[in-house]
Amino acid sequence: MNQSGAVVQLKGITKRFPGLVANDSINFELKKGEIHALLGENGAGKSTLMNILFGLYQPDEGEIWINGQKTVIDGASKAIDLGIGMVHQHFKLVQPFTVAENIVLGNEPKKGMTVDYKLANQKVKSISERYGLKVDPQMRIQDITVGMQQRVEILKTLYRGAEIVIFDEPTAVLTVQEIEELLTIIRNLAAEGKSIIIITHKLKEVMALSDTVTVIRRGKVISTVKTSETNERQLAELMVGRDVNFKVEKTKRQAGEVVLSVDNLRMKGDQSKMALDGTSFQVRAGEIFGIAGVDGNGQSELIYAITGMRKVQSGKVTLGGRDLTNATPRSVSTAGVGHIPEDRHKHGLVLDFSLSENMILNTYFKPEYGKSGFIDYKAMDELADKLVKEYDVRTSGIHTHARALSGGNQQKAIIAREINKDPDLIIAVQPTRGLDIGAIEFVHKRLVDARNEGKAVLLVSFELDELYALSDRIAVMYEGKLVGEVDADERNDEQLGLLMAGNTGSADNGGRE
Amino acid sequence: MDTLKKIFNTSLIVPVVSILLGLIIGAIAMFAGGYNPLVAYQSLFERVIGSPYHMGETIRAITPLIFTGLAVAFAFRTGLFNIGVEGQFIMGMTGATLVGVLLDLPWYIHGPLAIVVGALFGGLWAGLVGYLKAKRGVNEVISSIMLNWTALYLANYIVAKFLLEPGQQKSKPVHESALMSIDWLVELMDKARMHWGTFVAIACVVIFYILLWRTKQGYELRAVGHNPDAALYAGMNVNSTIVKSMFFSGIFAGLGGVFEVLGVFGNQTIMAASPGYGFDGIAVALLGGNTPIGVLLGAILFGGLSYGSGGMSFGAGVPSEIVRIVIGSVIFFVAAHGIVKFIIKPFMAKKKKEAA
Amino acid sequence: MKKSLSFMLMLVVAISLVLSACGQDKNNGNANTNTGGSTNEGTKVESDGTGKDFKIGMATDVGGVNDKSFNQSAWEALKYITASTGAETKFLESKGEADMEPNLNNFVKEGYDLTWGIGFLFTDAIKKVAEENPEAKLAVIDAEVAAPNVTSVTFAEHEGSYLVGVVAGLMTESDKIGFVGGMEIPVITRFEKGFAAGVAAVNPDAKVTVTYSGAFDKPDQGKSIAATMYDDGVDIIFHASGGTGNGVFNEATERKKNGAKVWVIGVDKDQSLEFGDEVTLTSMMKGVEAAVTKVSKDLIDGKWEGGKTQVLGLKDNAVGLPETSTKNVPADVLAKVEEYKNKIISGEITVPTE
Known part of the structure; x- marks a missing residue:
């Protein structure tokens, strides 16, 4: 331990990738027992910096000092030896193995030539009790929740003797309750003397949890401040580099003609239950129609039904008077529907295609992108260049694989593509999931712009803030149908909460059945 | 042009080191067996490039591997593992033999027709696998393996029933008008069996690239291969794309078979076992990282080694078992380039430092 | 790109140079070669040296030389020939039908005095190689090839x-x-x-x-x-x-x-x-061994007759x-x-x- 009490010191770290400087002479210091938030937008260089600390990347310039010693960390195993643990955003667990097996993997207690499972279970149990991380060592990873899996990841680092624990966007995949529990766990760890770095772009968590904040923007450290001496607004400004509008400017306006009409849709679910059980509603030109609800009440199936990705058993979908019931996804798309899908990795993008190729994902067949069966790469690249500029997609180039883009930029690319199709109806499902403030502000603005231009927008979201900020009307979906509609101008979380829980009695029968 | 660059950008140092490592391990095996590896390798190179005849025959041995390698790689690009290239190859042979033996046409129709029919036989045979997968969800690995056997026995039946040369275990000879040998080149290469198939194979390497990376059809095929969910979202017909992909893959495989008949043998025998080019094609595609240029290079390596291995037996008396160890270790290191990269990493880093 | 290609070529050249240089003075004990000088265990035949200047090769069919069947019998015969006459004999295994022709040619182009094709699958290959190389002598088992420089051996x-x-x-x-x-x-x-x-x-x-x-x-x-x-x-x-x-x-x-x-x-x-x-x-x-021995011996004794089919039956003890x-x-x-x-x-x- 050196005099300053710093366990980690990064001095002048620079990391270059082709076409971009991810880290530009970054200085960073972590003190023992503190919770240090690393705040920045997606793509700011937070993860790169932490991957350097964890030995996954080598810096081009700069020095790493651990416990006052200058070190070279040339691999994750070296980092682990130095007492550094990392809880990744995407878990690295073996699905069919048990919790205990995953935790001891690579460092198993041995009994002769075989693994001593009994001892492993005991060890796991004792660590989990010590830090208040409740898990059942015998469960298989594939059978436990995402929150539990994250605990396993944390336990893995502790089992390997980590004194410094890095969390990479730990709350991105968690539910509200799980987030609360995680914050408690992190506080416990700090109280036990562990030093914590948490990578995040969520201001609320930073304020609630951390002792110190380092803000990174475009690869540079903007500022390091004590959390107690700052506030959300100031942090947001530091992070984005300008004043941030938390509230979307939206003027009241009259809705126009009915664009989308959904009438009594019924669709079989995965089990015997009906996923859609008589869903009906209309969306008009120039309005944002929000659908609230707890995940798994038929929202995804509803969107699949409208976009033609799954067949319905009965009911009717019409767009501008045209019957689109059980039409193919292509005819729905060409009829004038833009779709920002719920899962951008699964549906929205082909991650191994270039950004440019992704920009024509659902328009490639049109003659403007090539005649006589060949793709006009020039036209494609021109489109991509245009959209990247217009929508501020940060990328090292339009020929970069979509996989290499940060989540926010991937989402921007999808939105650019869908809005550029000039559709009559825009369907946006969870459009800001996992995005940072700057990107959220951008997406919200684009959706409101589209509405102001007279397009119909169907918004499905699980976040009440988002629904209230954007929607003109909000309906609640429960067990495959819309159970009620609430006033979007007057926020009433209690009423909405009851509807979402399926309690229609107290709602004043304002639902559109 | 970015994709073209991608095809070339794999550093050549890794494959070269891989081949060298394989040869070294092979040398150790030969040395342990009491054979002189240096004489053996000398004989290997002599057999491959030592005389016009051997050079020609090496090319002849490489040609079918280009076709089958492309076939495997093509399906792989669409996310399908076409293990049935062997059967499609045999169907291609059979189609070409049927046309070549039964019809009597002027050369400018006969040859092309035999090629087209053989290619279609291969394509449809593979398309069947694609259809079963798309419509019935049958795993393509299982159905294509089973169709390999079906193809073998069907081909034998067709030859025995309709094409048999009396008193022989093979078909009647294909008519001169359908043969694909290149006579002047045969003379030039000292009677090695040179045929147009080699040029068609190289053309197919280019077609492979154009089809996948330049056309809308190829865009669909690749999209489905990388992410079928996104392809569905984008309005592509995933099922028909799967069938098309298998069809194209089968055409490559079928062409390989076509030219074995029209270019090399001039007839088709009743086969006790399948010729094995399809399975070698899997290795070739793997070696080539499923890129067209890679497949070409992989076929050259694989075909060159397996033809040249005869030289090792001839020149240095290495028994075929040990020859297989040598070939196997070369293929292993080329395929497992991750290991090689790991081995040469320290050297590369050193070099970089010195340069800096 | 260009640089690395030339580097690779250079390597290849370098390797082949090294290999050929080292390989020159090395002695080799060839498993698939029988030479008059080498001892053949198990055979107690005195070499009469009559075949010293003869080289006889054989190409197996896809079964390979250890097939416990006619390929092996044929090779046994050639081993005996080496032991009894001092002729040099060698085999090449065919991995597929496509290998048969180049394997035969390998012997023919190396100037072998007689080249065997073992099995009826060799019919076409023997015929073609015989026609292309009228000065070469070839022999085939189980098939009839009409060419003046081929001896065909079939059995009754x-x-x-x-x-x-x-x-x-x-x-x-x-x-x-x-x-x-x-x-x-x-x-x-x-x-x-x-x-x-x-x-x-x-x-x-x-x-x-x-x-x-x-x-x-x-x-x-x-x-x-x-x-x-x-x-x-x-x-x-x-x-x-x-x-x-x-x-x-x-x-x-x-x-x-x-x-x-x-x-x-x-x-x-x-x-x-x-x-x-x-x-x-x-x-x-079926006396494959006897047949191969007989025809090979005829060659060494100067009694080789091409263009004939020898049907070996009971009278030949075949x-x-x-x-x-x-x-x-x-x-x-x-x-x-x-x-x-x-x-x-x-x-x-x-x-x-x-």
Whole structure:
């Protein structure tokens, strides 16, 4: 331990990738027992910096000092030896193995030539009790929740003797309750003397949890401040580099003609239950129609039904008077529907295609992108260049694989593509999931712009803030149908909460059945 | 042009080191067996490039591997593992033999027709696998393996029933008008069996690239291969794309078979076992990282080694078992380039430092 | 790109240079080569040195040189030639049909004095290589190639089959006899017709059931065919079906263990050595080794004649029963066999081939 009490010191770290400087002479210091938030937008260089600390990347310039010693960390195993643990955003667990097996993997207690499972279970149990991380060592990873899996990841680092624990966007995949529990766990760890770095772009968590904040923007450290001496607004400004509008400017306006009409849709679910059980509603030109609800009440199936990705058993979908019931996804798309899908990795993008190729994902067949069966790469690249500029997609180039883009930029690319199709109806499902403030502000603005231009927008979201900020009307979906509609101008979380829980009695029968 | 660059950008140092490592391990095996590896390798190179005849025959041995390698790689690009290239190859042979033996046409129709029919036989045979997968969800690995056997026995039946040369275990000879040998080149290469198939194979390497990376059809095929969910979202017909992909893959495989008949043998025998080019094609595609240029290079390596291995037996008396160890270790290191990269990493880093 | 390519080429050149430089003065003990100087274990033949200036090569078919069948027999013959005359002999294995032609050419272009192609699959390749290289001498087993520089060796399988037919006809107790063929091709039909004729000659009441399995490499089919025949009351099966016949032997062995009285007559070589005396009544041997030895020796002795087909039969001792037959075949039956053998050689009996 050196005099300053710093366990980690990064001095002048620079990391270059082709076409971009991810880290530009970054200085960073972590003190023992503190919770240090690393705040920045997606793509700011937070993860790169932490991957350097964890030995996954080598810096081009700069020095790493651990416990006052200058070190070279040339691999994750070296980092682990130095007492550094990392809880990744995407878990690295073996699905069919048990919790205990995953935790001891690579460092198993041995009994002769075989693994001593009994001892492993005991060890796991004792660590989990010590830090208040409740898990059942015998469960298989594939059978436990995402929150539990994250605990396993944390336990893995502790089992390997980590004194410094890095969390990479730990709350991105968690539910509200799980987030609360995680914050408690992190506080416990700090109280036990562990030093914590948490990578995040969520201001609320930073304020609630951390002792110190380092803000990174475009690869540079903007500022390091004590959390107690700052506030959300100031942090947001530091992070984005300008004043941030938390509230979307939206003027009241009259809705126009009915664009989308959904009438009594019924669709079989995965089990015997009906996923859609008589869903009906209309969306008009120039309005944002929000659908609230707890995940798994038929929202995804509803969107699949409208976009033609799954067949319905009965009911009717019409767009501008045209019957689109059980039409193919292509005819729905060409009829004038833009779709920002719920899962951008699964549906929205082909991650191994270039950004440019992704920009024509659902328009490639049109003659403007090539005649006589060949793709006009020039036209494609021109489109991509245009959209990247217009929508501020940060990328090292339009020929970069979509996989290499940060989540926010991937989402921007999808939105650019869908809005550029000039559709009559825009369907946006969870459009800001996992995005940072700057990107959220951008997406919200684009959706409101589209509405102001007279397009119909169907918004499905699980976040009440988002629904209230954007929607003109909000309906609640429960067990495959819309159970009620609430006033979007007057926020009433209690009423909405009851509807979402399926309690229609107290709602004043304002639902559109 | 970015994709073209991608095809070339794999550093050549890794494959070269891989081949060298394989040869070294092979040398150790030969040395342990009491054979002189240096004489053996000398004989290997002599057999491959030592005389016009051997050079020609090496090319002849490489040609079918280009076709089958492309076939495997093509399906792989669409996310399908076409293990049935062997059967499609045999169907291609059979189609070409049927046309070549039964019809009597002027050369400018006969040859092309035999090629087209053989290619279609291969394509449809593979398309069947694609259809079963798309419509019935049958795993393509299982159905294509089973169709390999079906193809073998069907081909034998067709030859025995309709094409048999009396008193022989093979078909009647294909008519001169359908043969694909290149006579002047045969003379030039000292009677090695040179045929147009080699040029068609190289053309197919280019077609492979154009089809996948330049056309809308190829865009669909690749999209489905990388992410079928996104392809569905984008309005592509995933099922028909799967069938098309298998069809194209089968055409490559079928062409390989076509030219074995029209270019090399001039007839088709009743086969006790399948010729094995399809399975070698899997290795070739793997070696080539499923890129067209890679497949070409992989076929050259694989075909060159397996033809040249005869030289090792001839020149240095290495028994075929040990020859297989040598070939196997070369293929292993080329395929497992991750290991090689790991081995040469320290050297590369050193070099970089010195340069800096 | 260009740089690395030239680097690779340079490496290749460098390697080949190193290899050839080092390789020059190294002595090699070749496994697939027999030279007059090297000792051949197990053969106590004195070399007379007559073949010192001769090089004889053979290309195997896809079975390879250790196939326990005719490829191996042929190689045994060449080993004997080396031991007895000092000629240099060598083999190359064909991994597929496409390899056959280059393998033959490899010998021809290296100036070998005689090149063997073992098996009927070589028909086309031998013909082509012979025509392209009129000065080269070639020989082929089991096939007929009409070219002035090729010696074809075929066997009168029907004659030998006739003799095992005699054995079967005399020894059957149920008067039901089976024949299992591989593919229905002329060489195998010769086995069948000769066999049936032999049975009919000594036991007109016996019935011969004939089944072709359609393959030479399907023991499972051989087993089920044999089971059907034995169930049907057949007590002796003659097989001419290569590997398929292994299944016939298997089935017979199982039944023998359960006390049934069944027999198999083997083919090509003395199969009692592999499958045991309990089930192997006798075998119809084909003298590949003798044939290869004879033709190769003719070459060395200056008696080589191209353009001819040598049909080797009983008179050449190239087909017939092995000596081990005495174990299971009674002396009176063997005497009968000897009697018919003489009749065939003398021409008194002409064995049908189809």
